[in-house]
Amino acid sequence: MSTTEQQNRWADISGVVNVELREPDAVKAAKRSDKSGSAQRNALDELVKLLTESTAIEQQIDQKRQGETESADREAAKAETAMAQRFQAKHDEVQQVFEQQVRDVEAKAEAELDEAGESTAGLRQRVELDAESAEHDVNQKLQQAEWLAESVYEGAMGQAAAEIKQTDEKISTQLEAIEAIDAQAFHYAKQYGQAALMQEPIDVPPPVSVTDSAQAEAIFEEHRQAAHAYLAELTTLGIPRLFIGVRYLLLVALLCILAGFIAQGIGGEIPTDGLAGFKLQTRAIFIGVGSTLAISVVGGIALWFTAKSQVRKAFLPLKRQSTMARQAAEVELKASKEHRDAIVARAKKKRELELAAARDRFSPMVNRAVQNRQAALQTVHGEAGSRLSRIEGQRDQVLIELEHRRRDAERQVQEELERELTALRRSHEERKRQSEQTHANDRAALLRNWEQGIGRIQAPIDNVREGQAAVPIDWNDAAWESWTPPKQFPSQVRIGQMRVDLKQIEGDLPGQTTLKLPGTFAVPALLAFPSPGSLLIQTDASGRKDAIRILQMAMARLLTSLPAGRVRFTIIDPIGLGQNFAGFMHLADHDEALVGPRIWTDSEQVEQRLKDLTEHMETVIQKYLRNEYKTIDEYNAQAGELAEPYRHLVVADLPHNFSPEALRRLNSIASTGARCGVYVLIMRDLREPLSGGHIDEVESHSVHLIRQDDRFIWKDEVFSRFPLELDPPPEEATLTKLLDIVGRHAKEAKRVEVPFEQIAPALDDGQMWSWDTSEELKVPIGRLGATRQQVLRLGKGVAQHALIAGKTGSGKSTLLHVL
Structure with missing residues (x-):
């Protein structure tokens, strides 16, 4: 597709979405000359930009559709709201008229x-x-009759209450008298030491059954007097008194003392000289006192039992009489209560009879009065009900008619509203349909541009893949067994591959796309000629080993991708002292020019090699390129068998042994070397500073790899978006085998043979026998550069003789035959 067609397509989409679109950067890139020389880079750059711009346009398309839809919805909602408000006002007016009419009818009916x-x-x-x-x-x-009956009843109840109160007070006094007798009796029994008699049971006959309280009172008095007589007897007992307190013990003590005096008087003499002649009759005293004590004990026991018998005879009859007196008091109290209950029962019966008689007399009169009132009220209510029903019926009829008129008016308003709403919604749906159609057209145009862009971008990527198919990628591929070096210069050399995943790139964009994205695919990572054919790897200590392997891999790829003998290395390894690239020295066995006589290590050697490369660049520019060719690649395309080989400067552990001057020369080689076929393969140690210099030109003119998070990324605006997988170098045995093949073919390639037809005059263009020997003898013997012939000139000036020199097999005889 032409650039003009692409511009027209983007302009079509711009007009559809109604936004100002710049010409895509991918289209501009196609119009500019390719400064990097990498069609693949441009394709990937255009792919990312196509995705970015398509995603943005898709969002604009969707936003436009959303904006139009929202605008249509807002306007429709606004119109519906205004319409609803207008018709609501009509509804309100109808309702207000109706409510006023209803109020008038209700007011009239209410007044009636x-x-x-x-x-x-x-x-x-x-x-x-x-x-x-x-x-x-x-x-x-009726109340007067009931009051009279109640008065008689209350009088009888008062009399009964007074009688029972009097009886209760009398019986209480009687019981108190009995309690006093019992208390005195208990006191004397305890004082006589006979307290146990209080717990001794007595035989009491059942109370006498009487119905008269006076008779019960006489029985009580009889038993009280008997109890009082026994109490008087109990208080006058003599023998029990001896056992009150310590009376008996004092009596026994006095008797013993008296017995002692008597025994002293009987058994001894009465002293005449006072106490000095007194003699105590101990034996007689003991006998007298002991005898008295024994008699007192025996007599005391006899007296104790006599006293107990006397107390018993008086105390137990007293206790029996007091108990019977209590029974008589209880019988009296019971008789009094029965008498009162009889009085109360008679009074109640009399009241009930009088009340019943009054009710029987006056109840019919009350009932007739109630019936007369109810009949009169029913008549009044009936007439009032008929009148109210008539008034309410008239009111309800008028209200029904008003309701019918209101409904008719409401229906007319609603029908008019529905007609206008239907028209509004049709217009709204039509507007949305047109918006959806426009959106579909926009998306269709976007999809066409996307698919065409993908197809256009895929072509250079496929071309790169096809260009890499001639050389096996896997170093263990069986195709290497029959491999021979290519005859033509490639435009790029593979060093790995990049995984292109547009879904991951889409995730980094501000919006998401619904376009069908290609699946994840791999594209080769390349060193392109003339640019960028150099390689710069910057790493720290953790990635040094991997960086050396990348340099080894790149050298092996160059040797197997370019024609044999057309790539030459100058190797500098100041830290490894050549160990890192020792395997490549097998090339020197075939042709020392391929890798030089040795691997260089010290600073003087470094500066000399840089100087040699600089001088070679000067030679190429002045001798071969001049103002005829932009790059050595254009020259080689014309030179054919005389093509100038590429030269690669391989440096490990930069900036070790690099002076500021060496860095300056290195920058010069990196910036202008690509034009002359001179490139650099460098591993820089980030731990070492660039003392007094920089490598900015190297960074800007190389494939720039830098170590990040245990892997290498391509420091490039385009390639950094894609994960980089670098190829491994071949194993030592495989490398040695491949180098032997390259070396042998390089040695053969040094024998340049130009076909005789290229130097002989053509038979069909009038050149045969057309030269003149009047001034000199000249004969073409080969090619000189890309377009000129090498001529042997004799007979002019001092050029009268020719010397042909060379070692055995160098072609001296062949040249003579050609001459």
Whole structure:
């Protein structure tokens, strides 16, 4: 597709989405000359930009559709709101008229109902007053009769209460007297030491059954007097008194003392000289006191039992009489209560009979008064109900007619609203349909541009893949067994591959696309000629080993991708002292020019090799390129068998042993070397500073790899977007085998043979026998450069003889035959 067609297509989309679009950068890149010389880079750059721009346009298309839809929805909603408000006002007007008419009808009916109510209330009031007057007279008479009956009943109850109170007080006094007798009796029994008698049971006969309280009172008095007599007897007992307190012990003590004195008087003499002649009769005293004590104990026991018998005979009959007196008091109290209950029962019966007689007399009168009132009220209510029903019926009929008119008006308003809403919604749907159609057209144009762009971008990527198919990628591929070096210069050399995943790139964009993205695919990572054919690897200590392997891999790829003998290395390894690239020295066995006589290490050797390359570049520019060719590649395309080989400067562990001057020369080689076929393969140690210099030109004119997070990334605006997978170098045995093949073919390639037809005059263009020997003898013997012939000139000036020299097999005889 031409650039003009592509511009027209983007302009079509720009007009569809109604936004100002710049000419895509991918189209501009196609119009500019390829400064990098990498069609693949341009294709990937255009692919990313196509995705970015297509995603942005897709968003603009969707946003336009969304904006139009939202605008249409807002306008439709606004119109519907205005319409709803307008028709709501009509509804409100209809409703207000209806409500006013209803209020008028209700007010009229209410006034008539109030008038009817007042009339009915007056009639009801007169009926109620008459009925209340009659009922009041009858109820008053009934209340008088009931009051009289209640008065008689209350009098009888008061008399019974007074009698029972008097009886209770009398019996309480009686019981107190008995309690006093019992207390005195218990006191004396305890004082006589006979307290156990209080717990001894007694035989008490059952109480006498009497119905008269006076008789019960006489029995009580009889038993009380008997108990009092026994108490008097108990208080006058003599022998029990001896055992009150310590009386008996004092008596025994006095008797013992008296017995002692008597025994002393009987058993001894009475002293005449006072106490000095007194002699105590101990034996007699002991006998007298002991005898007295024994008699007192025996007598005391006898007296104790005698006293107990006397107390028992008086105490137990007293206790029996007091108990019987209590029984008599209880019988008296019971008889008194029975008498009172009889009085109360008679009073109740009399009251009930009198009340029943009064009710039987006056109840019919009350019932008739109630019936008369109810009949009168029913008549009044019936007439009032008929009048109210008539008024309400008329009101309801008018209200029904008003409701019908209101519904008709509401229906007309609603039908008009629905007609206008239908028209509005049709217009809204049509507008949205047109927006959807425009959106579909926009997306169709976008999709066409996307598919055409993908197809256009895929072509150079496929061309790169096809160009790499001639050389096996895997070093262990069986195709290497029959491999021979190519005859033509390639435009690029593979060093790895990049994974292109547009979904991952899409994830980094501000928006998402619904376009069908190609699946993940791999594209080769290349050293392109003339640019960028150099390689710069910057790493720290963790990536040094991998960086050396990348240099080894790149050298092996160059040797197997370019014609044999057309790539020559100058190797500098100041730290490894040549160990890192020792395997490549097998090429020197075939042709020392391929790798030089050795691997260079010290600073003086470094500067000399850089100087040699600089001088070679000067020679190429002045001798071969001049103003005829832009690059050595254009020259080689014309030179054919005389093509100038590429030269690669391989440097490990830059900037070790590189002076500021060496860095300056290195930058010069990197910036202008590509034009002369001179490139650099460099591994820079980031731990070492570039003392007094820089490598900016190297970075800007090389495939720039830098170590990040345990892997190498391509420091490039385009390629850095894609994960880089670098190829490994071949194993030592495989490398040695491949180098032997390259070396042998390089040695053969040094024998340049020009076909005789290229130097002989053509038979069909009138050149045969056309030269003149009047001034000199000249004969073409080969090619000189890309377009000139090498001529042997004799007979002019001092050039009268020719010397042909060379080692055995160099072609001296062949040249003579050609001459």
